[in-house]
Amino acid sequence: MASAIRGMWHHLSQQPESYERKHYYTFGRVLGAGTFGEVREAVFNPDGRRVAIKVIKKTALSTDEQMVLKEIDIVRHLHHPNIVKLLDWFESKDKYYLVFQLCTGGELFQKICDYGHFTEEDAAKLIRCGFESIAYLHSHNVVHRDIKPENFIFLDSSEDAPLMLADFGIARIMRSEDEILNTMCGSFGYAAPEILLRQGHGKPVDIWSLGVVTFSSLCGYSPFWRFEDPRSLMIAMQSDNVEFVERFWWGISEYAKDFIRRCLRANPNERMTAEQALQHPWLSGEHTATRDLLPDVIENFNARATLRRAVLKIQAVNRMRKLSLNHGSDSSGSEHNSFDSDKDHPSYESNEKEPADEKPKESLPGGWTG
Known part of the structure; x- marks a missing residue:
């Protein structure tokens, strides 16, 4: 009966069929966040297992939804003791949910x-x-x-x-x-x-x-x-x-x-x-x-981290200055998009990254630490 009611609700709400699997999970704290979405710790209710769920906003992907589908297609076929396992995935009207093995030992x-x-x-x-x-x-x-x-x-x-x-x-x-x-x-x-x-x-x-x-x-x-x-x-x-x-x-x-x-x-x-x-x-x-x-x-890690923080602060100030100068102009929002795309590679609890004025294309959020 409950399953039938859920199915009717999904039909009326125009949710994809796989969205029904979301009720198997209780979502917990945010492990990390970035431009595309966030990574949440969750519990798989049937057996109490802790997992990491990568929640990706479809609107943030623009025309890149194929990136998510390609990631799913690749990872679901991988079975190796040193590769994080994809356990499940489902989607809603506006998000993808990728359920991964939770790793808690740190980077x-x-x-x-x-x-x-x-x-x-x-x-x-x-x-x-x-x-x-x-x-x-x-x-x-x-x-x-x-x-x-x-x-x-x-x-x-x-x-x-x-x-x-x-x-x-x-x-x-x-x-x-x-x-x-x-x-x-x-x-x-x-x-x-x-x-x-x-x-x-x-x-x-x-x-x-x-x-x-x-x-x-x-x-x-x-x-x-x-x-x-x-x-x-x-x-x-x-x-x-x-x-x-x-x-x-x-x-x-x-x-x-x-x-x-x-x-x-x-x-x-x-x-x-x-x-x-x-x-x-x-x-x-x-x-x-x-x-x-x-x-x-440790000496070199600490020195590099201090330098990165200083450079990132300077870059953030410069970008904000650019945004303020362009505020009110007839632009397509490209400056704002540039600011977003230069965020640290998202979704790990340790977020320090190499600074750069230009970066190659970054991957979607992928945090697994707990």
């Missing part, structure tokens, strides 16, 4: 900073998890395209919790090994040079991005941190000359440096594949130095 770099001791071997174990998830994706012809520390989160707070890859909002399935993707995508500081140069891209972009994550996990800063203007940055990224500053890289093995260099080849055809990376001696953990990296990592 990758947050967890590193919480360690009392962090060595190369620890880093190699974490990075190996990342490459195992990427190797799985690539074996199924999926390119993630937004690999960055914020998208690696721990399942729970236990000492041996698995590291999970999340947020497939801009992932794509390649129809063949030769297919070339051309969309501007990814996150500033982690996007591969072929994306920024609009040369077309494929699976190697994930290797580049995870190479940047590897570098940062060992020292606390980006390999291209000193290049602030786009021209200098692109020259550095194409040079195949990764700089390992002695002050922070002393005592770190040559195996680690070789691994990073092989990930950060400017020519995507010269980069390691994910499978080759898993065979590299550094990821075995047998060729790692024992120095405690944590003091330098």
Whole structure:
């Protein structure tokens, strides 16, 4: 009887049929929010399981509703112990609801900073998890395209919790090994040079991005941190000359440096594949130095976070000044849209991101932390 009444209500209210599944969930606190919507913690009522529900406003997507449907199509077929699972999805007239496995252990770099001791071997174990998830994706012809520390989160707070890859909002399935993707995508500081140069891209972009994550996990800063203007940055990224500053890289093995260099080849055809990376001696953990990296990592993380906050404040003031100057003019609202699109990549409890005047297209909200 109750089901029939709900069905009649959905028909009268013009709600999609799948919207009926919403009553299975009790929504709780907001885990994060962004331009496209928010991520809410929720309880699956039949068994009391905690989940994360990504709520995406259709109006915010404009003509990009296909992005959500593509994400659903990709993630529902993925089954790997280091990839966040899509458990369910449904929609209303004005929103999409994507129900994911809830991860409560915190982001990758947050967890590193919480360690009392962090060595190369620890880093190699974490990075190996990342490459195992990427190797799985690539074996199924999926390119993630937004690999960055914020998208690696721990399942729970236990000492041996698995590291999970999340947020497939801009992932794509390649129809063949030769297919070339051309969309501007990814996150500033982690996007591969072929994306920024609009040369077309494929699976190697994930290797580049995870190479940047590897570098940062060992020292606390980006390999291209000193290049602030786009021209200098692109020259550095194409040079195949990764700089390992002695002050922070002393005592770190040559195996680690070789691994990073092989990930950060400017020519995507010269980069390691994910499978080759898993065979590299550094990821075995047998060729790692024992120095405690944590003091330098935390020092550089904190310095970078302070700089980011300062730059973001300046950028916000400048954008508000632009908005006030354009107020009342005959504009289409493009300034307002620009302001919105420059928000931090949304939906994680830790929201600090690399500042940039221009960013490639960002993915939809994808927070999983609790």
